[in-house]
């Protein structure tokens with residue numbers, strides 16, 4: 467029997483609720499694998515109790531896992547950014563999660579809020595370790611009417627190239643073979659120019675891939691008016707964050723959107739999590755949709771080479787979505803139903 471060493475970080479708010487369901491489905495899908503799961507108490511409770519977000523000793527332990535499953539972090543009782551930067555981003559940066567993979571698909575029988583019946587099946591390859599997320603900034607004359615705040619976006623040829631090459635390879639492997647670079651090179655001429663140059667330089671290695679470019683503002687138009695035009699989108703950390711919440715909204719909602727934070731070199735464990743956050747507005751009420759986490763488990767299994775188990779989960783989710791209708795179900799009812807389909 468093979469084994470899987472899994473680090474689990476439920477986190478805050480609905481994170482704990484959806485991770486319970488994700489694990490349920492994981493257990494059902496991998497019944498022939500010994501899962502050694504270690505659950506880490508990280509998030510708001512730990513910070514209030516100890517002042518810690520992600521101690522280095524815990525990070526080192528997590529490095530030894532095969533993969534990480536995360537719910538969500540962030541809580542209204544903790545200053546904004548403390549957990550988001552100190553826990554989630556610390557992990558993405560320390561574990562070199564440079565490809566943030568966020569697929570968007572409108573499943574059969576599931577309604578998009580968009581007019582008509584659009585066909586939507588694209589994937590956003592969001593750069594995960596650079597951009598304005600690096601924390602390169604500061605404030606001067608803080609608290610005064612003359613305060614100045616900066617947040618510098620870091621873009622390196624190395625960092626862009628590895629994510630652009632990954633996106634081209636993904637486009638090549640998909641039937642439509644199309645890659646869209648999304649940036650804002652009409653204003654952010656330095657960073658945008660570098661992204662354009664790297665795409666131009668890598669493109670000849672992938673002659674079958676059709677390539678185009680959109681400014682990020684126009685990309686939001688087409689995501690609503692013509693989402694079928696997209697196949698693979700490659701973009702920077704911040705644009706990718708924003709576009710993928712929009713992508714979730716047009717494909718059935720944020721409760722369905724899965725993601726993988728990948729270290730493509732496989733030096734470090736990759737981390738799988740729903741795109742959504744801790745949703746304090748519905749936390750503790752059993753209202754959260756665990757489907758995004760369950761689909762993130764499928765991405766994790768695919769990444770780990772358990773392709774049959776991943777396909778079983780995806781099929782079970784598709785069947786569940788097709789029959790959902792409008793009846794409200796609790797978080798655990800959805801998890802139970804999908805786990806039963808996987809097992810059965």
Ligand code: NAD
Nearest residue numbers: 538539540541550720721741742743744745747748754755
């Ligand atoms: P959010 O994604 O938590 O919530 C936005 C809206 O979507 C809310 O109305 C929420 O109820 C709804 N929603 C989210 N997930 C849902 C689900 N599974 N089922 C049903 N409805 C769902 O975003 P926010 O409100 O901007 O952020 C709340 C907190 O989460 C903040 O602290 C933020 O920093 C944090 N956050 C964390 C992550 C993460 O851990 N990866 C991601 C985004 C936001």
Ligand code: IPM
Nearest residue numbers: 540550551554555707741743
């Ligand atoms: C996400 C979240 C995070 C991000 C925050 C919480 C740091 O919004 O995973 O999409 O911006 O990447």
Ligand code: MN
Nearest residue numbers: 707708711741
């Ligand atoms: Mn986000």
